[in-house]
Amino acid sequence: MNLSLYLLTVLIWGTTWIALKLQLGEVAIAASIAYRFALASLVLFAILLLSGRLQKLDKRGQLICLAQGLCLFCINFMCFYTARQWIPSGLVAVIFSTATLWNAINARLFFKQQIAANVLAGGAMGLAGLALLFWPELAGHEASHETLLGIGLALLGTLCFSAGNMLSSLQQKAGLKPLTTNAWGMLYGAWMLVAICLVSGTPFGFEWNSRYIGSLLYLAIPGSVIGLLLVMLGNVLVFRKPKAIPMAVAREA
Template sequence: MNLALYLLTVLIWGTTWIAIKLQLEVVAIPASIAYRFALAALLLFAVLLVSRRLQKLDLRGQLICLAQGLCLFCVNFMCFYTASQWIPSGLIAVVFSTATLWNALNARVFFKQRIAANVLAGGALGLLGLGLLFWPELAGHHASRETLIGLALALFGTLCFSAGNLLSSLQQKAGLKPLTTNAWGMLYGALMLAGYCLVSGTPFAFQWSTGYVGSLLYLAIPGSVIGFTAYLTLVGRLGPERAAYCTVLFPVVALNISALVEGYQWTAPALLGLVLVMLGNVLVFRKPKAATPVPKLA
């Protein structure tokens, strides 16, 4: 079951970039993200109500959902979408892949969980591999003030993503399922984005084209309802640090799709990077050997 959820998350989030590109033509970024999560929340609430699986939340649960909505379904998306205007997508992918390391560190600080050496080593190896995969894109980009702003936004978005992971883990430890907490979190995220649009004067435009509506449906249903539910379920089952290795793998899926539809050419450094990413995946999920018991002397 864990393997199926893991592969599902990687495959879905590895293909959402195609839909996101179609969202950036006419409609303002915050409005597009608000539409996405409002639709996803509506679908989740409908499914939960019909199936009678909507769990009741107390004030604490609602406040954590509010924080989760702010971190996972609002601020981090605004940061990444805005950063993509100033820095290459490859650099964003590299920064985002540090979520594995941030999750391990935050779990240690806030939950007192031991940091597994293989998780840190695997995360570092995956980060190095992504750097090689995107090296031509990174090497061809000249540093500037906008680059620094983009990097800062990408890093802050990653930290928000990591915080959202820990909040979901906290909710699951309290017996709340990701379907319920995601429904509320996405609703809160959509409302906060809508409020931002109203305050900032961002127009609520909508593009009734096949490309925009189709991409919105893909991002809302597979990308949000299924993707986030599968991923956050993994956070509860595997721990935040192991689940976050998805952030290293889905750029690899995106590059393979790009090779098929956009003519991306694999190079020797990129292939080496792919090998390192796969080795990092093996390290992250390797079970530590049980300690051999020392025989007692008679």
């Protein structure tokens, strides 16, 4: 079951890079991300309301969703998009591959989950593989102030991603389903991005063409709604095992 979820998530999130490239243009990145998660949250809320599965959240649940939105759907994305301006994509991939290890460490610290040896070994092998794969790109990139800033932002984005995973697992342990928490988290994340645009003076634009609208729909529905749900479902299955920890199986664009 976990393998099927993993493969499907990799397929969906792997193809979001194509849609992301089609998004680049006149619309500011922060605005495009805000549109994406606003649309994704509306789709999730519509599904939940029509199916009668929208759960009620108390104040604690809403606050955790707010924090989840900040980590998973706001800071995380802004950090990685900004980091790519200064460091190569290969280095970004290598840094994000440490998310599995951060998940293991955080699960140990906050949930007292034992860290399985195969998880550490797998994470180390994956990190080494990515480093070797992108070594030519990494070796040819000179260190500079911008490089260090990009690395710091990529690491911060990875830590936020892991923190979001922990918050989601906390919600699920309280009996809340990923669909409900993701809907609220995406909505909060979208509003935070709107606030960032307003404060920074970033203009809100939109491209009324098939390229931009089609890629936006793909990123919002398969890329966000379906992909993130698969990840959260996989984490639920893993958490039910006494010695397991949540895993970051992929990274969507």
